Amino acid sequence: MSTRVDRTAGVVGTGLTKRYRGTVAVDGVDLEVSGGVVGLLGPNGAGKSTVLRMAATVLAPDSGSLSLLGLDPSHHDERVEIRRRLGYLPQDPGLYPGFTPFDLVDYVAVLKELTDPGRRRDEVRRVLEEVDLADVMHKKIRKLSGGMRQRVALAAAMVGRPDLLVLDEPASGLDPEQRLRLRSLLSAAPTVLMSTHDTSEVAALCHRVVVLLAGMVVFDGTPGDLAELARGRVWEDDRQDPDAFRSWQTAEGAWRHLGEPPPAAGLVDPTLDDGYLLLARGTHR
Template sequence: MTLRIQSVSKTYPNGVRALQDLSLTIAPGMFGLLGPNGAGKSSLMRTIATLQPPDSGSIMFRDLDVLREPEKLRAQLGYLPQEFGLYPNMPADAILDHFATLKGVVQPGERKELVASLLHQVNLYDVRKKSVGGYSGGMKQRLGIAIALAGSPKLLIVDEPTAGLDPTERNRFLNLLAEIGDDVVVILSTHIVEDVRELCSQMAVINKGQVVVQGEPERILDEVRGHIWRRTIPRQQAEAYRAQYQVISSRMVAGNTVLHVYATSHPGDGFEQVEPSLEDVYFHRLAEASGGRVPVEA
């Protein structure tokens, strides 16, 4: 059931190099794909989903050559893009019934049972007759995942699914993803580090169309454990510290600046060692990939 992406590159007509010789091997279960806006995550998702061809490279899903036989991949693919349209005046059950038909569920009785089951799964059954134009953002996202699951996919791609959701809807959506079976390859593409930390057993960070780190989150954390240091300073001193230390992130707390720096030994000057988070790894690796320091105001 493994998805293998080998040396995939994509340059758009305007000259933007979205993917650069990118390779990943993704096993069944939840896989987190992290990266800043413009890193190439959505381009990779569209390429895997056969919505656009790469300039070079190969994609294999089990024994299927995805680029040679895209229609066979689509038959076992569920895809929730970052932005998707719904008919605002139609109720959820009618929309889901329509997509189930497109997925090949042609028997009316079977389709009715499937629609009801999916609506229960995404906690929308009680509002199934309500026009989706009146749904909240989270409700629309949950309907989107129901649509993606309609054909019992073996490969599920969700692209920035929690962007713009309030904390309650975000947690509800993440719990829904966590319930999907372990025999399905689920790719969660996001720039929200917490989503990956909470859900994924495997992950990768990409930047400028290239993989900068991949593996198990705990193993990735081990690589920087003992090298992350924190200090709180007055805001006006932040630039001086950025010039002196390898600052990987900064954020404002109660009018002061909390710095996280990467150093292989104690940097002195009042810094304290802290247990690293995936956010620290993320910022550190992006800084390395960019060939310099990337302080981040949060």
């Protein structure tokens, strides 16, 4: 097999399975991502981070086949080649508190084999400017806010203009303005696979969403398709409906219900939340 990266190949996984001490974390996942921003959506423990760790070459699947950027990550040389063209943001990126953002991203660039000091310095400045950290690039990380630290880690993932970005909850800790900035950053990347448990992030960032429940893919489509799953099963009323499988009060004070609507119910347009909640409760048939 050639060790040349295919920039457009993205992630192709078939039957990916991973167990931890007998517990199945990921169960026969098929995933194909080539271009655009694809969101993995699911509750805590659904297996999102495990799938991302496999897609980032950090974890090997117990079974199934995986191809990244057209290469096989189970072979050492090909894995190194993939890693040269891959950016990874883990869910809990530990940082060195005594480093500055510049130092940290520079170190990541060194490990990513950007050997020319001048070009490396330019690249580090570029990514830090892209995540809006130019003003604090020489301030100690321990003095930065949580959102800024998240952006430092994001900048580290983006060093070298990777062809494949694997991001575990990238918008965590970001304010609305930074989320908007993230949106434009991600739209410029060739292929992005990201996880979230926030449907508003999916709506804002992703052109495609894959819902994982208990380690299995239960939905794969556009955010609009996910919302449409709940069409005809969402209604609003001025009081709680005990027969609805899920009811909650909206900011306007009305009660919103999910489930089998009673006759003459005031059906409303479904949202992404509605479609996801229906899937998550296993009531969608």
